[in-house]
Amino acid sequence: MPVSPPTAVIVDGYYNASSLPPVFARRGVRVVHVQSTPEPIQDWLPPDLDAYAEHIVHTDDESTVRRLAVHDPVCVIAGAEPGVPLADRLSELMGLPGNGSRLSEARRNKFTMMETLRAAGVRAVSQFKSPEVEPVLSWVAEHGTFPVVVKPLSSCNTDGVVICFTMDEVRRAAREVLATRDAFGLPNTEVLVQAYLDGDEYIVDTVSRDGQHFVSSVWKYEKTLVNGKNLYDKDILLAPEAAPVPELVAYVGTVLDALNIRHGAAHSEVKLTSAGPRLVETGARMSGGMHPDLHDVCLGQNQADLVAMAYTAPEAFLADHAGRSYTRRQPAMGYTVATDVAGIVRAIDAEAVRQINALPTVHRTVLNLAPGERIRPTVDLGTCTMRVYLTGPTDEAMLADYARVRDLKDRVYLV
Structure with a gap:
């Protein structure tokens, strides 16, 4: 009788x-996809469902567990x-390695996240939340410090x-x-206000x-403040022995433990303030x-x-x-490209893209827009126009190519 391959x-x-x-496929493991919402999330790059053995649209925990059980994941x-x-609940219901549902909200809700850290004795930002504007203003008045x-x-x-x-x-x-989703x-039913964290992120x-x-990487953000928005510019890979990496790593370890992130990937953003590291947020995903x-x-x-190694070969992961x-x-560096252009993209200038990709340290360019789509002045990560990945033998070579990409970026989209 043939044996089915393991499933993630x-x-x-x-x-x-x-x-x-x-x-997972390289490890001989097939994958099943579960969509947590009735409809795909709009404006998000969808999964390639051809890569999955089955696609399940979640309706309730019991029926999803029943459908997954036949795969013995x-x-x-x-x-x-x-x-x-949902991943927390399903892994818990199926008796699989996971982070449990008890602190799921603390891993998603930014207010609960900080209060969970504080309760565990981990340094966290001061904050307040409310479903109304006036209590937020009162807290700010009492807090007494801008921004x-x-x-x-x-x-x-x-x-x-x-x-x-x-x-x-x-x-x-x-x-x-409070007026938006x-x-x-x-819908945003509450608004969060926090003290501003000084220092680098x-x-x-x-x-x-x-x-x-295992700490897989540490990067330094360089951002630009525009109209109250901290816009992404560069994230730069740091050497693990360089200050302040050891201090950040030690702090994030306490954050992961407080949030009960015991299994899988996490992505933590931390400010190194004048009073020491403080968490901006942690996502329990890549x-x-x-x-x-x-x-x-x-x-x-x-x-x-x-991640695949941690779940399919845990002994090897722990040993290594x-x-x-x-x-x-x-x-290495990631460059998140902003714009002040508004309009409809008529075409992509292939020659401008070719020139960017031909730069010695440019590893890959990812365009976020296509002809017919609207280009807007950048106000957040979702309105950035492209992402350029660079890596090379020296920081100086990378920065020189970064400067050249900045010269070329506004030629890429013909509006």
Whole structure:
């Protein structure tokens, strides 16, 4: 009697979760997709369902567990942020390695996340939430220090995040949040206000098994403040021995433990403030900026491969990676391209794209727009026009090519 190959379940395989089916396949593991919402999330890059043995649209936990049980899966993991709570519940109901449902809200709701850290003795930002604007203004008045940050409770990609320097700006930002939906299409029923965290911001990406963490990379953000919005520009791969990487790694370890992230990928964003590290947020899923083949070149590993290893070969993962950090093989950078152009894209200038890709340290260019789509002035990650990945022998070579890409970027889209 033929034996079926082992199966991994991916909940909401949007965006770069497309890297998960191939890495599981290389380990002889097929994948099943579960969509957590009745309809696909609009404006999100959908999964390639041809890569999956089955696609299940979730209706209720009991029926989804019943349909998954026939596959006898080895794991249920979140491919993207909206899938975290469902992946937590399904893995728990099926007795599979996972992070459990008890702290699911703390891994999605930014207010609950910080309060969970505080309760565990981990340093966290001061904050307040409310379904109304006036209590937010009262908290800011009592807090007494500008700037403050206004944001939705559970969105992503800097959606709705505004740095405010006056009460009028707080009022406008809070009203805007409460009047709109988050990046997942859900209404914002409450607004969050937090103290502004000074200092530089960093990414700490990890993969865990049985509460043992491996730091797969640490990157430094460089952003530009425009009209109260911190727009992404560069994220730069740091050497693991360079300050402040060890301090950030130690802090993030306490964050993961407090949030009970014991299994799988996590993407943490941390500010190194004048009072020490403070969490911006942690997602219990892979980094949205993780590009496997770039990471293989500059790191010799990538989060997707490590996730597959952690779930399918846990003994090997623990032996090779538990409690350790990455090695930087060569410098790398991600450039998130902003624009102030508005209109409809008529065409892509292939020659401009060719010139960008021909630069010595440019590894890959990902265009976010196609002919016929609207281009808007950049206000958040969702309105950036493209992403350029660079890696090379020296930081100087990369920065020179980054400057050349900046010269060429506005030629790419013909409006």
